[in-house]
Amino acid sequence: xxxxxxxxxxxxxxxxxxxxxxxxxxxxxxxxxxxxxxxxxxxxxxxxxxxxxxxxxxxxxxxxxxxxxxxxxxxxxxxxxxxxxxxxxxxxxxxxxxxxxxxxxxxxxxxxxxxxxxxxxxxxxxxxxxxxxxxxxxxxxxxxxxxxxxxxxxxxxxxxxxxxxxxxxxxxxxxxxxxxxxxxxxxxxxxxxxxxxxxxxxxxxxxxxxxxxxxxxxxxxxxxxxxxxxxxxxxxxx
Amino acid sequence: xxxxxxxxxxxxxxxxxxxxxxxxxxxxxxxxxxxxxxxxxxxxxxxxxxxxxxxxxxxxxxxxxxxxxxxxxxxxxxxxxxxxxxxxxxxxxxxxxxxxxxxxxxxxxxxxxxxxxxxxxxxxxxxxxxxxxxxxxxxxxxxxxxxxxxxxxxxxxxxxxxxxxxxxxxxxxxxxxxxxxxxxxxxxxxxxxxxxxxxxxxxxxxxxxxxxxxxxxxxxxxxxxxxxxxxxxxxxxxxxxxxxxxxxxxxxxxxxxxxxxxxxxxxxxxxxxxxxxxxxxxxxxxxxxxxxxxxxxxxxxxxxxxxxxxxxxxxxxxxxxxxxxxxxxxxxxxxxxxxxxxxxxxxxxxxxxxxxxxxxxxxxxxxxxxxxxxxxxxxxxxxxxxxxxxxxxxxxxxxxxxxxxxxxxxxxxxxxxxxxxxxxxxxxxxxxxxxxxxxxxxxxxxxxxxxxxxxxxxxxxxxxxxxxxxxxxxxxxxxxxxxxxxxxxxxxxxxxxxxxxxxxxxxxxxxxxxxxxxxxxxxxxxxxxxxxxxxxxxxxxxxxxxxxxxxxxxxxxxxxxxxxxxxxxxxxxxxxxxxxxxxxxxxxxxxxxxxxxxxxxxxxxxxxxxxxxxx
Ligand SMILES: Nc1ncnc2c1ncn2[C@@H]1O[C@H](COP(=O)(O)OP(=O)(O)O)[C@@H](O)[C@H]1O
Ligand SMILES: [Mg+2]
Numbered sequence: 141x142x143x144x145x146x147x148x149x150x151x152x153x154x155x156x157x158x159x160x161x162x163x164x165x166x167x168x169x170x171x172x173x174x175x176x177x178x179x180x181x182x183x184x185x186x187x188x189x190x191x192x193x194x195x196x197x198x199x200x201x202x203x204x205x206x207x208x209x210x211x212x213x214x215x216x217x218x219x220x221x222x223x224x225x226x227x228x229x230x231x232x233x234x235x236x237x238x239x240x241x242x243x244x245x246x247x248x249x250x251x252x253x254x255x256x257x258x259x260x261x262x263x264x265x266x267x268x269x270x271x272x273x274x275x276x277x278x279x280x281x282x283x284x285x286x287x288x289x290x291x292x293x294x295x296x297x298x299x300x301x302x303x304x305x306x307x308x309x310x311x312x313x314x315x316x317x318x319x320x321x322x323x324x325x326x327x328x329x330x331x332x333x334x335x336x337x338x339x340x341x342x343x344x345x346x347x348x349x350x351x352x353x354x355x356x357x358x359x360x361x362x363x364x365x366x367x368x369x370x371x372x373x374x375x376x377x378x
Numbered sequence: 379x380x381x382x383x384x385x386x387x388x389x390x391x392x393x394x395x396x397x398x399x400x401x402x403x404x405x406x407x408x409x410x411x412x413x414x415x416x417x418x419x420x421x422x423x424x425x426x427x428x429x430x431x432x433x434x435x436x437x438x439x440x441x442x443x444x445x446x447x448x449x450x451x452x453x454x455x456x457x458x459x460x461x462x463x464x465x466x467x468x469x470x471x472x473x474x475x476x477x478x479x480x481x482x483x484x485x486x487x488x489x490x491x492x493x494x495x496x497x498x499x500x501x502x503x504x505x506x507x508x509x510x511x512x513x514x515x516x517x518x519x520x521x522x523x524x525x526x527x528x529x530x531x532x533x534x535x536x537x538x539x540x541x542x543x544x545x546x547x548x549x550x551x552x553x554x555x556x557x558x559x560x561x562x563x564x565x566x567x568x569x570x571x572x573x574x575x576x577x578x579x580x581x582x583x584x585x586x587x588x589x590x591x592x593x594x595x596x597x598x599x600x601x602x603x604x605x606x607x608x609x610x611x612x613x614x615x616x617x618x619x620x621x622x623x624x625x626x627x628x629x630x631x632x633x634x635x636x637x638x639x640x641x642x643x644x645x646x647x648x649x650x651x652x653x654x655x656x657x658x659x660x661x662x663x664x665x666x667x668x669x670x671x672x673x674x675x676x677x678x679x680x681x682x683x684x685x686x687x688x689x690x691x692x693x694x695x696x697x698x699x700x701x702x703x704x705x706x707x708x709x710x711x712x713x714x715x716x717x718x719x720x721x722x723x724x725x726x727x728x729x730x731x732x733x734x735x736x737x738x739x740x741x742x743x744x745x746x747x748x749x750x751x752x753x754x755x756x757x758x759x760x761x762x763x764x765x766x767x768x769x770x771x772x773x774x775x776x777x778x779x780x781x782x783x784x785x786x787x788x789x790x791x792x793x794x795x796x797x798x799x800x801x802x803x804x805x806x807x808x809x810x811x812x813x814x815x816x817x818x819x820x821x822x823x824x825x826x827x828x829x830x831x832x833x834x835x836x837x838x839x840x841x842x843x844x845x846x847x848x849x850x851x852x853x854x855x856x857x858x859x860x861x862x863x864x865x866x867x868x869x870x871x872x873x874x875x876x877x878x879x880x881x882x883x884x885x886x887x888x889x890x891x892x893x894x895x896x897x898x899x900x901x902x903x904x905x906x907x908x909x910x911x912x913x914x915x916x917x918x919x920x921x922x923x924x925x926x927x928x929x930x931x932x933x934x935x936x937x938x939x940x941x942x943x944x945x946x947x948x949x950x951x952x953x954x955x956x957x958x959x960x961x962x963x964x965x966x967x968x969x970x971x972x973x974x975x976x977x978x979x980x981x982x983x984x985x986x987x988x989x990x991x992x993x
Binding site: 216233295 | 545549551566567
């Protein structure tokens with residue numbers, strides 16, 4: 141039995157203007173767990189994450205995080221409760237240096253885990269270590285992806301929403317990325333990972349949830365999703 | 379040569395105060411994406427509050443510095459209050475509504491200032507040190523001007539350090555790039571925005587207090603400084619602090635030299651320089667293309683065709699309007715004539731704002747050009763009424779074509795600020811070129827010929843204005859209108875299907891300018907006179923309020939708005955001495971309660987987030 145989930149999502153709905161995108165999402169993520177959200181382009185993975193962090197205010201449903209309802213809070217308050225968000229488009233502050241990008245993300249540590257510092261993050265992402273004064277706009281895609289994760293970690297989140305971190309990266313960088321994610325897991329950070337790259341996800345995640353047009357259609361162990369033909373053909377016509 | 383040098387230094391001194399205002403404006407815009415019209419009012423309040431404080435302090439340099447700083451703190455507090463009470467509620471509104479709401483603040487603060495300090499200009503008794511001078515090349519040059527010259531770079535350096543070296547500055551720069559991401563990282567945007575406002579308002583207040591020793595605190599300084607500051611910010615590049623300083627120096631020096639070299643054409647010189655900069659660098663000296671703000675502002679809803687019921691109502695109203703001279707007395711008839719003119723004025727602006735997607739804040743320029751065109755034709759060419767009226771749209775449309783060619787490429791806020799600045803320049807020309815325009819006294823005696831009595835003139839006006847509005851409406855449902863809206867919604871896609879968005883926008887700009895010009899020509903005859911106030915910011919805002927009152931997304935909007943507003947305005951004038959504050963409060967109420975206008979007030983998108991434009 142898992143402990144009571146750290147994040148509990150019930151019947152989450154979200155709209156862009158008049159367009160109804162999320163139709164009642166249900167999700168649970170436990171302490172220290174990595175859950176991968178799998179689904180086609182446009183299925184609603186990114187929208188789910190934006191709704192969780194409050195950038196797209198949910199139109200209905202409950203989100204409980206560390207036993208607190210957060211569905212109606214502004215993004216900054218949600219982030220301060222320990223929810224970190226790494227957007228798909230990375231959204232590096234291009235004019236700011238690497239060190240300044242990290243500074244924007246800095247929030248006081250909460251709980252018992254040691255606080256993230258630029259020093260510790262450079263150990264996690266060695267590529268960034270030599271770039272402290274480089275503007276974010278003059279970095280490669282892989283370096284930007286590492287910076288955007290590091291920037292979020294500066295807020296000392298207990299759960300990180302990672303939106304397609306392997307997208308558009310070279311195999312070598314993807315490899316480094318999975319090492320970093322496993323290191324985070326070892327630190328006890330929970331992760332909600334949106335991915336289309338199942339190979340990448342399989343090595344990291346404990347469980348998978350399949351999303352289709354704004355609904356969770358299947359949840360279970362990632363290995364089942366990978367190897368059970370019936371489940372695969374029903375939900376992953378990839 | 380020496381005189382020129384002295385004049386150059388004077389220009390640099392002026393540039394410093396201008397920079398203080400522009401710096402706040404540009405930093406606030408960078409972070410909040412709000413063009414704060416009321417920034418000039420904070421400058422004016424700085425002068426008045428500074429006067430109150432400084433005239434009570436001893437007249438030594440130390441007390442002066444203290445008084446200026448206290449003034450900055452006071453305006454900073456006022457600016458923060460305005461931000462918390464008003465702007466916070468409209469960060470997601472369309473930019474034109476934001477500009478309009480902050481203009482409402484301008485009106486309220488104008489009346490408040492007048493109520494507190496009275497209508498007279500206030501000058502500061504100057505201590506001896508303020509009167510002392512240094513010798514430069516054998517000329518006496520005021521010491522105070524030298525101090526001002528040093529103030530500009532000093533403040534620039536201080537803000538730069540604040541931005542580069544503090545966490546607050548890092549957050550502000552990050553928010554300028556992507557404020558939504560900053561909030562997702564745990565930073566409370568509201569506090570950040572308020573603190574930026576406090577800084578900007580403080581700088582404006584300090585600027586206001588610093589002009590006291592050489593000038594006065596007066597009720598005109600808010601609009602005159604904001605116009606200059608708009609030009610500075612646009613020339614420097616929106617959001618760029620260093621750009622604002624360079625532009626302030628450029629404009630300040632040009633103005634100072636212009637007074638010596640081309641006393642009559644100073645404003646025109648400034649405008650030509652601005653035009654040159656924008657042709658070479660459309661985003662200003664150091665500006666960059668604006669990244670789309672990451673929060674989705676409420677989009678303008680599509681134009682809805684009129685329902686049959688609405689058409690029947692319009693037809694009934696038209697029959698009444700035609701029969702009116704047989705029913706009502708001369709006073710009501712003159713109000714009705716004003717309304718017909720207001721309808722054409724509002725409808726022409728609506729073409730720009732709605733289907734054209736262009737935020738024009740200086741529409742009175744075209745109205746005024748038409749009015750002066752007609753009046754001058756009557757006075758100096760003794761032109762008969764039909765010819766004089768024909769000249770109105772030609773004059774306004776011609777100038778609109780030239781000015782439009784320069785600005786239609788620019789995006790929303792740039793366009794809004796430049797149209798405003800242009801209208802101010804046209805106003806200044808009308809005001810200063812008294813040999814031709816009569817200056818403040820205007821041009822009198824522009825009466826219709828004997829055959830066009832009040833009733834006939836009303837009918838002429840009705841035919842031209844309502845006919846003009848209907849023609850504008852038809853143009854919007856013709857292929858031209860659809861192409862125009864397609865360009866508004868996506869210039870890229872419009873280009874892909876073979877449209878030329880800039881040419882379409884220019885055509886709309888010229889069309890709207892001509893129509894407003896015709897309205898102006900009629901107004902000249904209706905009033906029998908023309909004054910520079912026809913071109914004032916206030917008159918441009920009249921048109922904006924009419925359009926917004928009616929709602930941008932219906933063609934009936936401007937007509938309903940014109941009727942409602944003309945009625946409202948007359949009622950306010952009769953009912954209260956504080957008509958500006960009352961009008962300002964009405965504007966705020968409209969913006970806060972009916973962001974889509976009265977006609978569209980019940981059609982608000984239910985859920986936050988982006989609303990895609992459909993047509
Ligand atoms: N800003 C937006 N405005 C309107 N619709 C959007 C916006 N962003 C995404 N959508 C729509 O929402 C749906 C879900 O998108 P998204 O959550 O990005 O999917 P995913 O991340 O799974 O690829 C898609 O149909 C997409 O077209
Ligand atoms: Mg996505």
